[in-house]
Amino acid sequence: MGTKKRYSMRMLSLRVAVAVIVVVGCAGAAYVLWSGAVQQETVHSKVLTEARTLNKEMQAAWDYIDEAQTAINTDKDGTYDFKNVYCAVAGKGIARRFTQNADGYVIRYVRENPRTGSDAPDDFEQRALNHFTVGGSTEYYEMAEMDGQPVFRYSSVLLVRNNCLDCHGAPAGEKDVTGFIKEGMEIGDVAGAVSMVIPVKSYVKGAGEEQTRSLVFFVGLALVVAVVLSLLLRRWVAAPLEQANRQLASENEEQSNFLAIMSHELRTPLSSIIAFTDIWDKSDREKDPEEERLVGKIRDNSHTLLNMVNNTIDVARLEAGRLEVTLDEVDLVDVMGAAMAVAEPLAMKKGVTLTKSVDSAIPVMHSDGEALRKILVNLATNAVKFTDEGGTVTVSARMAERGGAVELEVADTGAGIAPEDRERIFEKFSQAKATAGSGAVGAGGRYDKAGKAPGSGLGLYLVKSLTERLGGKVRLRSTVGKGSVFTVTVPVESTEASTDEEDGIRG
Structure with a gap:
């Protein structure tokens, strides 16, 4: 666990460093583009200013010669004598000499x-x-x-x-x-x-040197900011996260110990009570009818409580990352038999017809047999529990139309589930609302004739969670007054990715 935490912190630091490098790189590139445009505009502005200055100087020389024409071409005695010096000649002469020397x-x-x-x-x-x-x-x-x-x-x-x-x-x-x-x-x-x-070579060179100095300053400043940011992240983010991880690890360990205690302290006594009722039932002594009724209630309620305890512990282990999904070769016929061994006694007691079928085309699966059994047990016992006497529950398994997946289907003839409850019943501790005059509202969130919800509201949540862990999905079709059909589609070859230790599933 400690290695995993250190690895996570290193990954966090690496990701922060990469993010900082990318941000600095993008900012640097943007700065280079922006400063390049600015430097180009600066060069253009400077050289234009120089050109205008030179033009004014040349124009001043031109104007001077133009204004001095009379004085140049007039002798002291007032006689006009053209000296062949005029504005164009003077301007061209100055320009020629400037060009030769510059x-x-x-x-x-x-x-x-x-x-x-x-x-x-x-x-x-x-x-x-x-x-x-x-x-x-x-x-x-x-x-x-x-x-x-x-x-x-x-x-x-x-x-x-x-x-x-x-x-x-x-x-x-x-x-x-x-x-x-x-x-x-x-x-x-x-x-x-x-x-x-x-x-403009000198201007361009100067601009390039200025851009280089600015870029060096920018990169240096960015690196300083990155180092300071990394230190602050380490102090204010990474360190608290490490402390929080240590605390979570301690709490997970305590929760794991609590679940182990729950498993022993609750399931063991309940199993013993059920075993004693079975011994009593098989004894040869004469039994009073009232006595048989009371013992029967003890047995039924013990089974119900044991199932609720199992679901509660499974959900707690699932959310604590302690419920393992172990992939192995699975024969669906054996899984179906184990699930029906739990559901058939309930069906016989209620007078509900329970049938099962497994398509012979289904191959040996690479999946978690215990997870599949829990899925079928929860769906089948719910269907039986909330189907009135004389009703029918059908549990079947077949290959999906597209192949590569198996469809587990549980259909009942109960009262159905209202549309507004069909999403909510898969939530933890969720119960659907009772339909007036019905003895069954829908599996996993249905009510008995007295309007009480006999379940904990965890069955369908566990079904959905386990199905998704196996890479599958759950679908529901239901018609109020006619019944419900739950279809679980799971791949023949499951690749349950969340078993990786880094995800914290196995713990």
């Missing part, structure tokens, strides 16, 4: 109808120009890959302003001061776009 960064200016080959857009830049032309936001960006490295592509629109008209305004087709053909644009038209390529 590893992985690219800044360039593109337009729909490029004046030079360097202004021609690639696929991303063309999508950006189309987006700006249709209208909407003034920026366009996406994550991409260049030369096998992750990058962030960003583009910002360049709109035609007043100072742009000298080179790009009307009349279309005329050469501007730089020698290029004017496009005839108007203020607010899309002149082009600034395009940037920003490497």
